[in-house]
Structure formats: C-alpha cells, structure tokens
Amino acid sequence: MKTLLGRRTRLLAATTATAGLVLVVAGCSSSSGGNGGATVKGVHVVKAGQLTTCTHLPYPPFQSEINGKVQGFDVSLIDLVAKNLGVKQQIVDTPFENFKTGAFLNSGKCDLAAAGMTITAERKKNVDFSDPYFEATQAVLVDKSSGVNSLADVKAKGKKLGAQAQTTGEDYVKSKGYDPISFESSDAVLNGLRTGQVQAVVIDYPVVQGWLKDKATADKFKVVDNLKTGEQYGFTVKKGNTALREAIDKALKDAKADGTYKKLYEQWIGPYHASVASPAAS
Numbered sequence: 121m122k123t124l125l126g127r128r129t130r131l132l133a134a135t136t137a138t139a140g141l142v143l144v145v146a147g148c149s150s151s152s153g154g155n156g157g158a159t160v161k162g163v164h165v166v167k168a169g170q171l172t173t174c175t176h177l178p179y180p181p182f183q184s185e186i187n188g189k190v191q192g193f194d195v196s197l198i199d200l201v202a203k204n205l206g207v208k209q210q211i212v213d214t215p216f217e218n219f220k221t222g223a224f225l226n227s228g229k230c231d232l233a234a235a236g237m238t239i240t241a242e243r244k245k246n247v248d249f250s251d252p253y254f255e256a257t258q259a260v261l262v263d264k265s266s267g268v269n270s271l272a273d274v275k276a277k278g279k280k281l282g283a284q285a286q287t288t289g290e291d292y293v294k295s296k297g298y299d300p301i302s303f304e305s306s307d308a309v310l311n312g313l314r315t316g317q318v319q320a321v322v323i324d325y326p327v328v329q330g331w332l333k334d335k336a337t338a339d340k341f342k343v344v345d346n347l348k349t350g351e352q353y354g355f356t357v358k359k360g361n362t363a364l365r366e367a368i369d370k371a372l373k374d375a376k377a378d379g380t381y382k383k384l385y386e387q388w389i390g391p392y393h394a395s396v397a398s399p400a401a402s
Contacts, residue, residue, distance in 0.1 A: 157228075160205045163363045166228045171202040171209050174230035176216040179306050181330045181388040182236040183211070193326075193388035194234040197253060198355065200371040200380065216286055222246040225358040232357045232364060236324065238288045239354040248359055250368040252352035258289045259325040260345035266319040271345045274298070274320045282318035284309050289322045292349055313341065322347070326389050 158168035166172055175194070178184035183192040190211045202209040218224045219233045220243055238256065239249050262268040266279055274281045275298065283290035285302035293300050301318055303309045306327050312318045325346060332338045357364045375381040385392045 160207060161367075163205055163367050164361075165205070165207065165231050167210075170207050171198065171205060171232070172230045173198055173209055173211050174214045174218065174224050174233040175211055175235045176219070177213045177305075179236050179327065181326055183234065193254075193384060194236060194355075196384045196388065197372065197375065197381075198232070198234050198368075200375055201368050204367065204371055219243075219356065220246065220286070222356070222358060225356065225361075232355055232368070234355050236326075236353055237356065238351045240288070243356075246359070247356040248361060248365050249354035249356055250365055251372055252354055253372050254326075254353040256349075256351040256353055257325045258292060258322050258347040258349055258351075259328040259343050260320055260322050260347065261313065261328050261331070261341050262320040262344050263313065263316075264340060264342050268320050269344050271296075271320075271322070271347065273344075279319040280317070282309055282312045282321040284323055287323075288349065288351055289324065292347065293322050310337075320344075329390050 157164055157166045159165075173195075175183045175190070177190065179192075181192050182194040183190055185191075195209070195211070199209050212224075212230055214224055214230075216235065219235055219237055224230045225233065225247060233247070236254075236256075237243070239252060243249075260271045260274075262274075267277060268274055268279055271293070273279070281293060281298055281300045282303055283293060283300040284306055285304055290300055290302060300322070301312065303312050306323060309321050309323055310331055313321050325343075328343060332341070332343075355368050357368070372381070375384070382392050
C-alpha cells in the first residue's frame with residue numbers, strides 16, 4: 121500500500137456504531153481529561169470512551185466502507201476487544217506507511233492498527249504484534265484472455281504484473297525478479313486489471329475471493345496461482361503497550377474458543393477450516 125502524503129485522514133464510525141457518531145460510554149475509569157485519554161480495565165486509551173483504530177481503506181474483506189460504515193473481518197474482531205473494555209471502536213483512515221513505522225501509535229493518534237498486516241521481523245522493530253489471527257496466501261489473478269496460467273507465465277509471455285505498493289505481495293514478486301506496477305490501494309489494483317494497465321496482479325487471496333463474488337469480475341478474471349508465502353496477520357500496538365496487546369490476544373483466544381471467530385470468518389472470508397483458528401505463534 122502506498123504512502124499518501126497528501127491524504128487527509130478521516131475519522132470513520134465502525135460496525136455497530138452509528139455512522140458519524142462518536143459514542144462515549146459511561147463507566148470508564150481514571151479519566152485523565154484533555155488529550156490524556158483514560159484507563160479502562162487496566163488499558164490506557166488515547167481518547168476516553170473509545171478504542172481508536174488506525175487502518176488504511178479500502179482493503180476488503182478486512183476493512184472497507186459499506187453503507188456509510190467501516191466493516192470487515194478486522195473491524196469485527198477489534199469490536200470484540202472494544203466490547204470487553206466497555207467502549208466503542210472508532211476508526212481513523214491513515215496511510216499504510218505509518219503502520220510499519222508505528223508513527224501514529226507513538227504520537228497517540230491511535231491505540232492500535234488493524235490493516236490486514238503481515239507479521240514480519242522488520243515491522244516488529246517498531247511495533248508490538250498481537251498473536252496471529254489469520255493465515256494468508258498471495259493469489260495471482262489474471263485476465264482470462266491474457267493467456268497467462270501461472271506467475272511464471274507473466275514473465276515468459278511478457279505480460280505486465282500489478283501489485284499493491286508496500287505490501288508483502290509486492291515484496292514477494294520483486295524478490296522473484298519481477299518489476300510490478302504499483303497501485304496505492306486494492307481497489308486501484310483491480311481497476312488496473314480491468315482497464316488493461318496490467319494483465320495479472322498479485323494480492324492477498326482473501327481480497328481476490330471478495331472480488332470474485334461479483335459475477336462480472338468472475339466472468340472476466342481467474343486465479344491461476346496461490347502462492348504460499350507463510351504469512352500471518354497480526355494487530356499492532358505501540359511498543360511496550362502490554363496491557364492492550366494482552367487484551368487483544370484474550371479477545372482472539374475467547375472468540376476462537378466460543379465459535380465467534382468461526383462465525384466471523386465465514387461471514388467475511390469464506391469457508392472455514394479449523395487450521396486457520398490456530399496459527400503458529402510468529
């Protein structure tokens with residue numbers, strides 16, 4: 121995902137909250153007033169009454185704006201954390217680059233980041249990750265008329281490859297000697313394919329699954345490769361924010377134990393397999 125330096129951040133209401141309405145829930149303890157936030161159940165939040173989440177839109181099925189509200193798999197999981205804390209989740213749309221550096225966590229703009237982000241050793245230098253919550257693979261989606269039947273075909277047949285900027289998918293194909301055209305968002309990636317700017321794209325498989333639910337897209341494009349890159353997604357918090365990280369991990373553990381994770385997975389991702397609920401610790 122590309123850093124959008126000129127992009128103004130937007131505050132967006134998530135899932136159960138009414139769009140555009142900031143809800144402050146009674147019962148938050150130890151409010152420090154002003155910009156100091158509050159402490160709820162041992163977890164400090166940057167703004168009283170809410171759990172503020174940085175994300176980068178759109179990235180369906182993990183987070184995208186639907187009917188005026190930000191919804192998706194990531195959003196629903198973090199709603200569980202917020203519910204446990206007795207607050208509402210509020211989402212801030214930000215450039216993806218800040219997730220890698222932890223800038224908005226360090227500045228107090230957000231409590232956590234949720235953006236379908238792969239856990240990597242490099243990113244761990246700047247942020248603390250939750251337990252893994254999703255196993256990811258990279259899909260190669262092509263125009264059916266392109267004659268491309270694999271990632272190798274893209275190079276062999278001289279076709280143009282697209283990827284979302286600053287993502288692990290882009291990093292992966294670059295490591296294999298490809299020079300992909302970079303797009304700033306997943307929507308832009310799909311548009312590049314639709315308009316013929318590229319004949320193939322590499323992006324997270326769940327994103328492709330979402331695209332192919334649209335009949336017009338499924339009629340024109342197909343998946344020809346599923347690249348197992350060993351990726352796992354995690355949520356991030358500011359370095360040393362142990363209380364919030366543990367609150368996230370507890371919500372994930374409980375959701376997997378009581379069936380909530382499975383229900384949300386099937387709602388947002390697709391068919392569920394037990395192995396996805398227990399990814400190895402990264």
